[in-house]
Amino acid sequence: MERRSLPDWLDRYTTLGGYGLLVGTGLCLLALFTNPVPDPSFPWATLPPSLRLPVEQPRIEHWPVSYTVGIWLWIAGFPALFLAGYRRYGTGVPFGSATWLAGLPTLAMFGWTTYCRFFWPKLHPPTWNAPSYTFVCWLYCSSYDAIWSDVAYAVALVGVVATVLTVRRERGSGYVLLGFGMLALPLGLPAVYEGYRRATGAAT
Numbered sequence: 001m002e003r004r005s006l007p008d009w010l011d012r013y014t015t016l017g018g019y020g021l022l023v024g025t026g027l028c029l030l031a032l033f034t035n036p037v038p039d040p041s042f043p044w045a046t047l048p049p050s051l052r053l054p055v056e057q058p059r060i061e062h063w064p065v066s067y068t069v070g071i072w073l074w075i076a077g078f079p080a081l082f083l084a085g086y087r088r089y090g091t092g093v094p095f096g097s098a099t100w101l102a103g104l105p106t107l108a109m110f111g112w113t114t115y116c117r118f119f120w121p122k123l124h125p126p127t128w129n130a131p132s133y134t135f136v137c138w139l140y141c142s143s144y145d146a147i148w149s150d151v152a153y154a155v156a157l158v159g160v161v162a163t164v165l166t167v168r169r170e171r172g173s174g175y176v177l178l179g180f181g182m183l184a185l186p187l188g189l190p191a192v193y194e195g196y197r198r199a200t201g202a203a204t
Helices: 008-032 065-089 097-119 135-141 146-167 173-183 189-199
Strands: none
Touching: 008 065, 065 097, 065 189, 097 135, 097 146, 097 173, 097 189, 135 146, 146 173, 146 189, 173 189
């Protein structure tokens, strides 16, 4: 197993993104101690009044301020998980960088899209503040228009094709991977990095 290096800016993002996930988790939990129902999609996630602080946070649309900030920190930092895995265990898993930077982000996009389409208890009215892991997913979560969920699935399928081409080291795989990453931002940031490396011949 060999640790892999990242460009300085991406290495900093990976480290800061990890801290952002921790801070985001803390901010989401803070809302439990200030608001009776931090997330109306999950009314069961509450604490008895005796455990809550004698203050209540204002809301941004459906969610308390700290909960909103926490969720968006998760969205901003989530791609760092794949980059951190690659940085730490890059050659210690089958297919190496293709797994961390292409396959796992694609799998995550399928998972989040499916959850939001079929299982997420949707709040009404839809809001611009709806948390979303890709820009195209935001178009769905902020409107509930199924066509955008279909587009998200199509983008994830591009990710599958890109991953297969990358694993097989097919010519042009870097460009397909780069295209998937751009369409799947911000979740696709690892794929953008790997696609660029392969398209420019910098991958080893």
